[in-house]
Amino acid sequence: MARIVQKFGGTSVADVERIRNVARQVKAEVDRGNEVAVVVSAMAGTTNQLVDWCNQFGALHDRREYDVVVATGEQVTIGLLAMALQELGQKARSWTGWQLPVRTDNAFAKARVKAIDTAGIEEGFKRGEVAVVPGFQGLAPDNRITTLGRGGSDTSAVALAAALKADRCDIYTDVDGVYTTDPRIVAKARKLDKITYEEMLEMASLGAKVLQTRSVELAMNHRVRVQVRSSFTDVPGTLVVDEDEIVEQAIVSGIAYARDEAKVTLAQVPDKPGVAAAIFGPLADAQVNVDMIVQNVSRDGKTTDMTFTVPAVDLERAVAVLEKARASLGFSGLQADKNVAKISVIGVGMRSHAGVAQSMFRTLAEKGINIEVITTSEIKISVLIAAEYTELAVRALHTAYGLDAA
Amino acid sequence: MARIVQKFGGTSVADVERIRNVARQVKAEVDRGNEVAVVVSAMAGTTNQLVDWCNQFGALHDRREYDVVVATGEQVTIGLLAMALQELGQKARSWTGWQLPVRTDNAFAKARVKAIDTAGIEEGFKRGEVAVVPGFQGLAPDNRITTLGRGGSDTSAVALAAALKADRCDIYTDVDGVYTTDPRIVAKARKLDKITYEEMLEMASLGAKVLQTRSVELAMNHRVRVQVRSSFTDVPGTLVVDEDEIVEQAIVSGIAYARDEAKVTLAQVPDKPGVAAAIFGPLADAQVNVDMIVQNVSRDGKTTDMTFTVPAVDLERAVAVLEKARASLGFSGLQADKNVAKISVIGVGMRSHAGVAQSMFRTLAEKGINIEVITTSEIKISVLIAAEYTELAVRALHTAYGLDAA
Numbered sequence: 001m002a003r004i005v006q007k008f009g010g011t012s013v014a015d016v017e018r019i020r021n022v023a024r025q026v027k028a029e030v031d032r033g034n035e036v037a038v039v040v041s042a043m044a045g046t047t048n049q050l051v052d053w054c055n056q057f058g059a060l061h062d063r064r065e066y067d068v069v070v071a072t073g074e075q076v077t078i079g080l081l082a083m084a085l086q087e088l089g090q091k092a093r094s095w096t097g098w099q100l101p102v103r104t105d106n107a108f109a110k111a112r113v114k115a116i117d118t119a120g121i122e123e124g125f126k127r128g129e130v131a132v133v134p135g136f137q138g139l140a141p142d143n144r145i146t147t148l149g150r151g152g153s154d155t156s157a158v159a160l161a162a163a164l165k166a167d168r169c170d171i172y173t174d175v176d177g178v179y180t181t182d183p184r185i186v187a188k189a190r191k192l193d194k195i196t197y198e199e200m201l202e203m204a205s206l207g208a209k210v211l212q213t214r215s216v217e218l219a220m221n222h223r224v225r226v227q228v229r230s231s232f233t234d235v236p237g238t239l240v241v242d243e244d245e246i247v248e249q250a251i252v253s254g255i256a257y258a259r260d261e262a263k264v265t266l267a268q269v270p271d272k273p274g275v276a277a278a279i280f281g282p283l284a285d286a287q288v289n290v291d292m293i294v295q296n297v298s299r300d301g302k303t304t305d306m307t308f309t310v311p312a313v314d315l316e317r318a319v320a321v322l323e324k325a326r327a328s329l330g331f332s333g334l335q336a337d338k339n340v341a342k343i344s345v346i347g348v349g350m351r352s353h354a355g356v357a358q359s360m361f362r363t364l365a366e367k368g369i370n371i372e373v374i375t376t377s378e379i380k381i382s383v384l385i386a387a388e389y390t391e392l393a394v395r396a397l398h399t400a401y402g403l404d405a406a
Numbered sequence: 407m408a409r410i411v412q413k414f415g416g417t418s419v420a421d422v423e424r425i426r427n428v429a430r431q432v433k434a435e436v437d438r439g440n441e442v443a444v445v446v447s448a449m450a451g452t453t454n455q456l457v458d459w460c461n462q463f464g465a466l467h468d469r470r471e472y473d474v475v476v477a478t479g480e481q482v483t484i485g486l487l488a489m490a491l492q493e494l495g496q497k498a499r500s501w502t503g504w505q506l507p508v509r510t511d512n513a514f515a516k517a518r519v520k521a522i523d524t525a526g527i528e529e530g531f532k533r534g535e536v537a538v539v540p541g542f543q544g545l546a547p548d549n550r551i552t553t554l555g556r557g558g559s560d561t562s563a564v565a566l567a568a569a570l571k572a573d574r575c576d577i578y579t580d581v582d583g584v585y586t587t588d589p590r591i592v593a594k595a596r597k598l599d600k601i602t603y604e605e606m607l608e609m610a611s612l613g614a615k616v617l618q619t620r621s622v623e624l625a626m627n628h629r630v631r632v633q634v635r636s637s638f639t640d641v642p643g644t645l646v647v648d649e650d651e652i653v654e655q656a657i658v659s660g661i662a663y664a665r666d667e668a669k670v671t672l673a674q675v676p677d678k679p680g681v682a683a684a685i686f687g688p689l690a691d692a693q694v695n696v697d698m699i700v701q702n703v704s705r706d707g708k709t710t711d712m713t714f715t716v717p718a719v720d721l722e723r724a725v726a727v728l729e730k731a732r733a734s735l736g737f738s739g740l741q742a743d744k745n746v747a748k749i750s751v752i753g754v755g756m757r758s759h760a761g762v763a764q765s766m767f768r769t770l771a772e773k774g775i776n777i778e779v780i781t782t783s784e785i786k787i788s789v790l791i792a793a794e795y796t797e798l799a800v801r802a803l804h805t806a807y808g809l810d811a812a
Contacts, residue, residue, distance in 0.1 A: 016462045050482065056422045057489040065492075068500050069485035072478035076456065079475035083463040086471075094474050098504065099549060143505060 002167040003035045003125075007135065007157035010044035011174045012231040013077050016084075022231065023084035025172070026130055030090060037121055037131040037164060039157040040081055042073025059317075063108035067137075067147045071097070074134030074153070082132045092130040095120060097137035097145070102156070104138035104146045111138055111146035112214070113155065116163040133160060154215035162222035169219070169226045170237075171211060176230035177238035178203065178210050180403040181255040185391050188404035192253065193236075196243045199253045200226075202346040202380045216240065243348055251349035251356065252401040255394050258342045259387055261291060262315040263372065266322070267333035268303040278329055279306060279322070286321045288314045292342070292375045292384060303332075307373055309384065312338050340372065341390040344382040345397060357381050363400040369393055408573040409441045409531075413541065413563035416450040417580050418637040419483050422490075428637065429490035431578070432536055436496060443527055443537040443570060445563040446487055448479025453556075469514035473543075473553045477503065480540030480559070488538045498536040501526060503543035503551070508562070510544035510552045517544055517552035518620075519561065522569040539566060560621035568628035575625070575632045576643075577617060582636035583644035584609065584616050586809040587661040591797050594810035598659065599642075602649045605659045606632075608752040608786045622646065649754055657755035657762060658807040661800050664748045665793055667697060668721040669778065672728070673739035674709040684735055685712060685728070692727045694720045698748070698781045698790060709738075713779055715790065718744050746778065747796040750788040751803060763787050769806040775799055 006029065008022050022040070029036045041047075050070045054061055078094035085092035100120060104111035121131040135153020138146045148155050154171055161169035175183075176191065178200065183189040195203070197220035204213040210228055219226045219240060229237025243249070269275055280290055293308040310318045319336055322329070350356045360381055364371060369392065373384035385393060398404060412435065414428050428446070435442045447453075456476045460467055484500035491498035506526060510517035527537040541559025544552045554561055560577060567575035582597065584606065589595040601609070603626035610619045616634055625632045625646060635643025649655070675681055686696055699714040716724045725742055728735070756762045766787055770777060775798065779790035791799055804810060 016459055053422055053482075053486055054489065057486070057493050061489045062492055065485040065488040065500055067485075068488075068502070069482050072481045075478045075481075076459075076475050079471040079473075080459055080463070082471045082474075083460065083467045086468055087463050094471055096474070096551070145502070 001033050001035065003164055004029055005037050005039060005157050005161040005164065005166045005169045006172060007039040007153060007170065008041065008172045008231055009153065009174065010041040010047070012172055013040055013042075013081065014044040016080065019077070019080050019084050020087070022081060022172075023088055023090070025231065026081075026085060027088050027090045030130060035125045037133060037160055037166070038081065039133050039135045039153060039160060040074060040077040041135050041153040043077055046073040046076070064144050067108050067145045071134070071137040071145045071147050074136050078132045078134045085130055085132070090130060091128050092132055093124060094132045094134075097134055098139045098143070100133070102138035102159075104140060104148070106140040106142065106144075106146070108140070108144075108146055110149035111140065113138060113148065113159040113218075116160055118160075118163050121164065148214075151212035152214075154212040155218060158215045158218045158222075158224050158226060161224045162218065166224070169224050171226060171228050172231035173210065173228060174230070174232070175210060175228070176233055176235055177228050178240070178254070180253065181394055181398050182257070185257075185394050186255075186398045186404075188398065190403065190405045192238050194239045194241055194246050195253060196246060196348050197240060198243070198348055198379055199346050200240045202344065202377070203254055203256050211240070249349050250347060251353045252345055252347035252403065253349075254346050255397045255401070255403070256344045256346060257390055257394050258344075259390060260312050261309040261340060261342055261384075262312040262336060262338045263307060263309050263340045263384060264315070264318060264322070265335040266306045266329070266331040267335070269306050269329065269331045271298040271302060271304040275329070276306075278325075282321050282325050283310070283318055286317055288318045288321070292373050292382065294373050294375075306331075309340070309342070309373070339387045340384050341387045341393075342382050342384050343390070343393045343397065344380050345401065346380045348379050350379050350381075359400055360397060363396050364393060367392055367396050407439050407441065409570055410435055411443050411445060411563055411567040411570065411572045411575045412578060413445040413559060413575065414447065414578045414637055415559065415580070416447040416453070418578055419446055419448075419487065420450040422486065425483070425486050425490050426493070428487060428578075429494055429496070431637065432487075432491060433494050433496045436536060441531045443539060443566055443572070444487065445539050445541045445559060445566060446480060446483040447541050447559040449483055452479040452482070470550050473514050473551045477540070477543040477551045477553050480542050484538045484540050491536055491538070496536060497534050498538055499530060500538045500540075503540055504545045504549070506539070508544040508565075510546060510554070512546040512548065512550075512552070514546070514550075514552055516555035517546065519544060519554065519565040519624075522566055524566070524569050527570065554620075557618035558620075560618040561624060564621045564624045564628075564630050564632060567630045567632075568624065573631070575630050577632060577634050578637035579616065579634060580636070580638070581616060581634070582639055582641055583634050584646070584660070586659065587800055587804050588663070591663075591800050592661075592804045592810075594804065596809065596811045598644050600645045600647055600652050601659060602652060602754050603646060604649070604754055604785055605752050606646045608750065608783075609660055609662050617646070655755045656753060657759045658751055658753035658809065659755075660752050661803045661807070661809070662750045662752060663796055663800050664750075665796060666718050667715040667746060667748055667790075668718040668742060668744045669713060669715050669746045669790060670721070670724060670728070671711060671713045671741040671743075672735070672737040673711050673741070675712050675735065675737045677704040677708060677710040681735070682712075684731075688727050688731050689716070689724055692723055694724045694727070698779050698788065700779050700781075712737075715746070715748070715779070745793045746790050747793045747799075748788050748790050749796070749799045749803065750786050751807065752786045754785050756785050756787075765806055766803060769802050770799060773798055773802050
């Protein structure tokens with residue numbers, strides 16, 4: 001007997017018929033002799049509608065009330081799925097985030113899970129009951145409702161799998177696994193059988209959109225074996241596992257891209273100690289996450305240009321914060337550009353192989369693509385380019401690193 | 407300074423613009439120096455959609471899961487209204503049923519409110535905060551979500567007004583008060599300035615549909631002053647109050663009708679002690695509420711005919727229960743008829759005036775309308791007639807009792 005957490009996203013539970021289909025997949029897992037907890041998202045489209053209503057009260061609406069509103073989407077799904085399971089003769093009950101509870105911090109609209117009390121679920125397992133749990137939602141220390149931010153259902157599933165010490169966390173989605181790159185852009189993209197947590201983390205945070213970044217961090221920290229698989233087919237998906245579970249490791253595992261960042265350049269910032277802190281402190285206070293940062297060498301010994309990227313959705317807020325601090329920061333000009341894309345080459349094999357960066361730069365140069373910003377980590381190299389070159393760059397790199405399917 | 411509970415129904419909060427309109431009405435009450443708690447329904451149409459999804463899992467779906475699903479409608483509204491109030495510069499916060507909590511019994515899908523903890527709301531009043539509370543939902547003893555049944559938001563509002571010892575409970579609705587009868591049927595119907603709890607109770611339970619029956623019972627028991635008024639105009643509505651607040655009491659206050667009952671006749675039931683209990687016991691067990699009951703005088707000393715009404719939606723269930731018990735009950739035939747209407751004349755003044763019933767019977771006879779069943783109480787007389795005569799009967803009685811507007 002294994003203990004499995006299954007997670008189904010919004011398209012898998014988009015209507016009553018699909019919820020019945022999910023119920024069949026859950027029951028099949030129970031019939032194999034396993035204990036099952038299911039985490040579900042809101043029915044496709046629901047969360048967008050709820051968020052849209054909230055946004056009609058301006059960008060500065062009360063995030064605590066936002067969470068009250070958007071948490072309802074998942075609550076609908078858990079009730080319906082519990083009914084669908086019962087319809088199949090499978091014992092089941094729903095648990096809201098506050099009923100378990102799923103304890104989070106008080107960062108409303110982007111809360112982090114602190115602890116999940118699984119006592120109720122484990123009691124249910126003894127009675128042969130499937131636990132149906134909403135993704136995305138939790139309970140703040142002051143007993144108000146929190147949500148984990150968009151895509152938080154993956155995180156909920158992995159956190160629940162960790163809390164339940166589950167043998168596996170199956171993330172059912174509308175793709176059948178993790179690919180070497182986005183198959184919509186590169187027809188020759190290949191599905192990976194296994195990928196390491198570290199690589200998946202880079203893939204997720206760089207825009208591969210298969211798994212939410214925090215869910216992968218959490219899986220890595222708690223060594224939760226995660227399987228990304230399709231809710232529409234029965235083929236095995238991609239296992240996200242420890243590096244030592246992967247026998248033959250490729251140098252580069254995948255190419256990721258992200259078009260949801262914006263570039264900000266501050267011209268002629270006084271080049272003195274503490275200026276970076278002076279710039280990024282206020283942005284952090286305004287909850288704007290800064291990603292790539294490049295500080296140019298000072299031309300005149302007095303001033304420098306500072307370039308960095310922020311999420312495109314936060315660009316206006318970032319610009320407002322910076323303009324407000326213009327006098328104290330002392331920069332002469334501010335340029336903002338949303339027409340950029342971040343292209344990344346990822347692979348744990350990079351650590352032991354030289355020349356990976358060089359291949360990337362040469363490949364892009366051959367296509368006439370200008371690199372605006374570069375950042376690197378142990379297992380990835382990212383470049384910022386003009387957005388219009390995204391597909392061209394991804395295809396060229398996929399071929400250059402030998403990732404194309406035969 | 408007064409303490410007011412306001413309640414807005416589904417059409418008043420049907421979209422973001424209307425929610426903003428509600429926020430303005432709430433703020434106006436605060437600006438008059440009052441402490442305000444607002445109870446809201448789900449946005450129009452939402453609950454129907456949620457109920458429809460649940461019903462796709464058959465009539466016997468788990469009512470606990472049903473409550474999980476349908477309680478979400480009101481949760482959406484409280485968050486949005488809190489935002490709308492904040493947008494106007496009015497401090498506000500939402501409280502879900504489980505946060506207060508609103509304690510109910512465990513009759514899922516038709517729970518009754520046991521107690522409301524108002525400590526959080528009263529703390530908020532001290533901070534100048536409006537409390538935004540969902541109608542319809544509560545918390546069972548086992549901490550699962552309950553709902554109060556359709557229309558339960560009125561009950562929530564009155565229960566909250568009682569718990570807060572509010573000076574008034576204003577029920578905003580799509581009509582501007584309580585009328586002497588349905589204005590859609592009788593153009594000369596008049597709006598009442600005041601009506602007693604007892605009369606309102608008869609009006610509500612007899613199908614006037616302005617206020618939910620249980621909310622009126624609750625208001626009467628706790629002496630909550632209720633005002634029924636329009637959310638679209640500013641004119642005063644109808645106050646539902648104690649009899650002694652009404653100086654000049656009419657003999658008849660209103661004419662109500664209900665077309666949602668069905669008549670059942672059991673022919674030749676053995677006329678012996680205990681037969682009524684034998685018939686109505688199984689119906690009660692099947693949760694079918696029996697309303698009007700007439701037992702004919704026995705013609706042969708051995709058998710009698712028994713006629714009664716049940717809610718039309720429960721007719722099939724009632725017939726099934728009775729047919730199953732046919733052998734033990736010993737009746738010879740069962741007739742069921744949905745084409746009936748119950749017409750009622752209501753007024754506390756009836757208690758001290760003779761001849762009210764006689765006027766009713768004569769008026770109907772003059773129009774050639776046959777009376778099938780009669781029941782009376784201290785303050786009302788109800789008759790069952792063929793449904794096709796409903797409008798004719800209501801209009802004739804409205805004129806006969808001098809209720810027509812000048």
